[in-house]
Amino acid sequence: MFAEIFSFFYQFADVFAFLILSAAGLAIVFGMMGVINMAHGEFIMCGAYVTVGLVHAGFPLPLAQLCGTLAAGLIGVAVEWSLVRKLYKRPLDSLLATWGLSLIVTQGMLLVFGSTLTGVGTPEGSFVVGDYTFSVYRMVLFAAAVAVLGGIYFIFMRTRFGVHARATMQNASIAQATGVRVGRVYALSFGIGAALAGLCGALYAPTMTLIPTMGAAFLVEAFVTVVVGGANVLLGTAPAGILLAVIRTGLNGWGGQIVGQIGMLLAVIVVIRILPEGVSGWLARKTR
């Protein structure tokens, strides 16, 4: 009995981690800043490729993952400065520009690094509960997802930068009038979003096939979670992750992966029909 309950929790944790880690970066870039970032998957791929490249070069995995995260963040700042900055008031154009960027990056990686990279193997061992064996690393991913949510909360609610960022997203002109350096806030926020995407790639790199288009595997889940979550990252992403993970885990267990996938997409349709502003919009109204 305990084994069954634990296995459900494990499955839930696994789906939850995948949704949250996929979505965390996008929640900032798309949810808060309103940039429809179609290159989100490519930041994830960047994190994964840097991580695996450094492990092959002899770095220990955690350090390589840190470097993968930072690399994606730095590239994010550069992309914001060179491309996205001009498009804040033109969300549909930001969609086109980042989509183009995503196509160029995937094809470029294919040309430069070939169609696949050799994997690095999943670290840590496994543990046994009842009839089942579980991978320890999947639990590490769950812990990382919780830590990421905590980290976002801390940065945006407890730091000076967080106050400036929230002010800027709400009303950039007034924020600027009160002395906030809006340009820098935008660049940093986008950079944090890209770094979180890179972190997702870095964390999943040891568990997946590495191909230039691997970001696509995360993109749908990321957008779904952010859309269900709504504009407010702090209120929306976590509850959306929990809601979708429970639905998906239940359906996966009951009817297999296809039913899980269909069920999750149906759930999204229902949620945005009932709550057009997402979970966070609804929570904000409730608490007002």
Place this chain on the structure above:
Amino acid sequence: MKLSHALFSLGCTMVLATAATAALAAEPLKVGLMEDVSGDLAVLGKPKLNGSQLAVEEINKAGGILGRQIELIHLDPQGDNARYQEFTRRLLSKDKVDVLIGGITSASREAIRPIVDRTQTPYFYTNQYEGGVCDANMISMGAVPEQQFSTLIPYMVEKFGKKVYVVAADYNFGQISAEWNRTILKDVGGTVVGEEFIPLGVSQFAQTIQNIQKAKPDWLLMLNVGAAQDSFFEQAAAAKLNLPMGSSVKVMLGFEHKRFAPPALNRMHATANWFEEIDTPAANEFKKRWHAKFPNEPYINDMGYNAYNALYMYKTMVEKAKSTKLADIRKVIAAGEACIEAAEGKVCIDPKSQHASHEMRLIAVDEKHNVKVLKDYGTIQPYWLGQIGCDLTKKNDRKQYTPSDLPKKL
């Protein structure tokens, strides 16, 4: 003045006409190739393009086919079936190719087939697949279930046990291959304790791994397809699933044993007509030529090897038929004369089904990811279609048959 002018133009016309006739005689033979070198299947498709390029280069250097050089027209459909159809139409009607080669998944093949079937163009499908296509336009170069499953499944049942869990990609390849597994298992007394069909693009397998542990199978039949679904192996290894596995597509097609860190592919078994570890003089000579041209190729996979053979098979057929017409080529096939000396051994096209015979070997991967040959089955004919009544020497069929969908009368 007028006369000389007229003579001059006449002279010019004659020179041009002669030049045109000469050009016509040496006009290149157009080969239309569709291989995915980007997208989810690029890992598999790149060796196919390379194999075709190598064969074309060699054949052209040796004087071409019937004195005509080959012009390779490659288009990259990026794994998109709609694009496969668009490119098929373009190659057939605009480029007017003499022969069409390509397609990776069974879905892409079934997208191409109806379009080619309306023409008199031969189409070479170069992959191993779930079998059953009886089509006058199609020549199949890869291995089929009677060569792969009829050898693999009885071996796995005898060696590891009767209980099988199937993980398959959810489209025609996975579904029909799973049906083959059920049919063959019935004959050898095995049972399916679980069957799971996964949508393409799914990369997370925690639930599947747990379902497998719950069902307690003796071994797994892995029919997962594409880079995303290959993530299963890494995740299963991390969860210490450690079951023997069998497959008709792993190792020799996707070289997962090269792409994943050991021991993710430990205990994987497959029956293959080609794998790069094959160690015969002919195979080693072939590998040397390939690696000289493509030094960065991580692995010469089964599809790339078959794609290479397809051009030589086409060359043999055209030279024996002394024509590029489908009807003449089919006469050569019907006479049983379409054979080539390939790196695996002699490969012949079966007259009834237009599928290739193959030297089949059972291979297994150990925990250090070395590939061992466990058994050599010798040449296996593609007999199944002929047995159930497909006979392309007598009737122009266009259908794909499966164990549950046989021709009406035997």
